[in-house]
Each structure stands twice: as structure tokens, then as C-alpha cells.
Amino acid sequence: MPADSPTKLFRNEEELQRLPASQRIRYRLVGADCRYHANDNISAFVREGELDELRAEVQAKMQDVLQALVIDTENDHNTNDTALRVAKMFIDEVFRGRYVRMPSVTEFPNVERLNELMIVGPVKVRSACSHHLCPILGRVWIGVLPNEHSNLIGLSKYARICDWIMSRPQIQEEAVTMLANELQERVKPDGLAIVMEADHFCMHWRGVKDDESMMTNSVMRGAFLKDASLRREFLSLLSKK
Numbered sequence: 333m334p335a336d337s338p339t340k341l342f343r344n345e346e347e348l349q350r351l352p353a354s355q356r357i358r359y360r361l362v363g364a365d366c367r368y369h370a371n372d373n374i375s376a377f378v379r380e381g382e383l384d385e386l387r388a389e390v391q392a393k394m395q396d397v398l399q400a401l402v403i404d405t406e407n408d409h410n411t412n413d414t415a416l417r418v419a420k421m422f423i424d425e426v427f428r429g430r431y432v433r434m435p436s437v438t439e440f441p442n443v444e445r446l447n448e449l450m451i452v453g454p455v456k457v458r459s460a461c462s463h464h465l466c467p468i469l470g471r472v473w474i475g476v477l478p479n480e481h482s483n484l485i486g487l488s489k490y491a492r493i494c495d496w497i498m499s500r501p502q503i504q505e506e507a508v509t510m511l512a513n514e515l516q517e518r519v520k521p522d523g524l525a526i527v528m529e530a531d532h533f534c535m536h537w538r539g540v541k542d543d544e545s546m547m548t549n550s551v552m553r554g555a556f557l558k559d560a561s562l563r564r565e566f567l568s569l570l571s572k573k
């Protein structure tokens with residue numbers, strides 16, 4: 333275990349204030365027995381103003397990385413502010429889905445008792461792989477079969493929930509499952525189907541440099557699992573797009 337690994341020993345907030353924000357947040361997570369993997373959302377443990385502290389910490393460590401790479405950031409005008417840019421990009425953009433709460437979503441009761449297959453997509457996916465922190469760019473399609481007790485959410489909200497989940501270092505298989513769990517809980521449909529097709533830049537930029545590497549994943553739940561014709565209908569509507 334690394335020396336700075338937080339133990340479950342209780343520390344009060346006053347003591348925590350003396351620690352860097354990242355350690356303070358880790359103490360709260362460990363105290364609450366809460367997982368904090370790369371693709372977990374930890375917003376419930378981040379207090380106001382702490383994202384500014386995290387950004388400054390990341391900037392300082394990123395500056396150390398550039399130094400370790402033996403890049404003269406003082407004289408190289410291109411890399412003067414790289415540490416700050418990368419810190420902002422991580423916290424406020426590409427990994428933002430870890431640090432902010434889920435976008436607010438209004439749910440409507442299904443008063444019209446809609447029970448027809450509904451497809452949302454393609455929704456643009458911008459994510460990063462947990463292994464190399466390289467971009468993952470792709471598209472996702474969501475099929476929903478509502479019942480009279482389902483909650484309906486606006487079309488744009490599917491895209492916002494998807495973006496919130498994808499804006500974390502991810503593994504594609506887990507990302508699709510996380511998205512399915514979130515939608516299942518909110519919409520409570522009879523059937524839910526998700527297909528994600530994405531391009532993993534760690535395959536282009538490094539490693540085998542295989543340029544044909546698209547990865548496709550799907551999750552089928554409820555009616556989509558039981559009913560092959562429904563599944564076929566969903567998949568056939570995707571291939572036309």
C-alpha cells in the first residue's frame with residue numbers, strides 16, 4: 333500500500349483542511365466505503381471550491397511530468413502553459429463526468445401510454461480509455477420500449493446523461509453498462525437496448541497501430557433479451573443510419 337494511502341481512521345473536517353484537496357476527498361471516500369475508480373462519479377464528496385484546488389494540484393503534478401520528460405517549459409513557448417491547459421482539460425472537460433453531479437433531468441409520466449419502440453441516436457461519444465488516457469470517439473444508439481409506468485425523459489436528456497457518463501476515463505464495455513443502469517433506473521422501460529461503436533485512439537497512436545479498430549458493444553435488457561424480433565427491429569433501424 334502506498335505511504336499516502338488513506339486509512340479508515342476517522343479524521344474530522346478540521347484536520348482534513350490541512351491536507352491537499354485530493355487527499356481530503358480520498359479520506360471522505362474511504363470513510364464512506366465508496367469506490368473511486370476512474371469511471372466513478374465522486375461529486376458527492378467534493379465540496380465547493382475544491383475543484384479549483386484539484387486543478388492546481390493536477391497542474392503542479394503535470395509540470396513535474398513535463399520535467400520528467402526533459403522538456404524545457406521555461407524557454408519553449410509552446411509548452412509554457414501546457415501543465416495548466418492539461419489540468420483544465422482533465423478537470424473541466426474530458427473527465428468532468430467524475431466531478432460534477434448528474435445533469436438535472438425532468439421525468440414525465442407516460443400519460444399517453446406509449447408502448448412503441450423508440451430509438452435515440454446516434455449520440456456522439458467523447459471519452460478516454462482508462463489504460464492510456466487516449467481519446468475514444470464514437471456513437472451510441474439507445475432503444476427504449478416504454479410501458480404505461482415508465483417515466484419519459486426529453487430526447488436531449490439522453491445525450492446529456494450519456495455525455496456525463498462518457499466524460500470519464502472508461503472501458504467501453506463498462507461505459508455501456510453504466511449508461512444502461514442509469515437509464516433503466518430513470519426511465520423504467522420494459523426493454524432497453526444500447527449499441528456503442530467507437531474508435532480507440534490508443535490503437536492508432538501507439539501499440540500495433542491498427543487503423544481498422546472500431547469496437548462495437550451492446551447491452552440488451554428486458555424485452556430486447558426475450559424478443560428476437562424486437563431486437564432485429566432495433567438493429568435494422570440502426571444500420572440505416
Ligand SMILES: [Zn+2]
Pocket residue numbers: 461462463464465466532534535
Ligand atoms: Zn487504451
